[in-house]
Amino acid sequence: xxxxxQPTEMTATEGAIVQINCTYQTSGxxxxxxxxxxxxxxxxxxxxNVLDGLEEKGxxxxxxxxxxxxxxLLLKELQMKDSASYLCAVRDGNQAGTALIFGKGTTxxxxx
Amino acid sequence: xxxxxxxPKFRILKIGQSMTLQCTQDxxxxxxxxxxxxxxxxxxxxxxxxxxxxxxxxxxxxGYNVSRSTTEDFPLRLELAAPSQTSVxxxxxxxxxxxxxxxxxxxxxxxxxx
Numbered sequence: 001x002x003x004x005x006q007p008t009e010m011t012a013t014e015g016a017i018v019q020i021n022c023t024y025q026t027s028g029x030x031x032x033x034x035x036x037x038x039x040x041x042x043x044x045x046x047x048x049n050v051l052d053g054l055e056e057k058g059x060x061x062x063x064x065x066x067x068x069x070x071x072x073l074l075l076k077e078l079q080m081k082d083s084a085s086y087l088c089a090v091r092d093g094n095q096a097g098t099a100l101i102f103g104k105g106t107t108x109x110x111x112x
Numbered sequence: 113x114x115x116x117x118x119x120p121k122f123r124i125l126k127i128g129q130s131m132t133l134q135c136t137q138d139x140x141x142x143x144x145x146x147x148x149x150x151x152x153x154x155x156x157x158x159x160x161x162x163x164x165x166x167x168x169x170x171x172x173x174x175g176y177n178v179s180r181s182t183t184e185d186f187p188l189r190l191e192l193a194a195p196s197q198t199s200v201x202x203x204x205x206x207x208x209x210x211x212x213x214x215x216x217x218x219x220x221x222x223x224x225x226x
Contacts, residue, residue, distance in 0.1 A: 044217070087155070
């Protein structure tokens, strides 16, 4: 079956580094996305990985290991505005339309 | 570009009523999607479309219908609303299902069925 697991909640302090893990089991794989979703708002795109390794984009980095079915999102120099839910999503290439399969999201709370 | 727009933002329905959630995108994307998001749950795909005139079911299609008469519009129809359809509904679109092309999401419609 299709399954994507992430921790439900995480807390951190301003200026710190936090790593949000995601493990997945899907019938196909055609890329992994991370989205950020502030409370009451729409998800917005953060990063995309399709090959193994690290993708860096400013304060945010995302890592993928396809053999382990594992990804993480690394947030550096945390700011209060980073308090949000972070959604891991896999694009299952076996499905027509290739929609995203989402995890339940990790709610990150950043305190001062 | 306005991106993906959805109307209404909020709606309260009585059990058994019907309504249409509107979704429009101005990015000329072929692919459009409807998701629902329940508290503490991930987004679940309801229906999707790969182009005008072509739609197909996602993971949770029961109780919903869609149409895609134009590239821009992808309305979601709820017939005979039930309390289980209380949720936040997001419409999304993407240029491609390959490569780095992400899905762009609308602001959502918060629906309560009582």
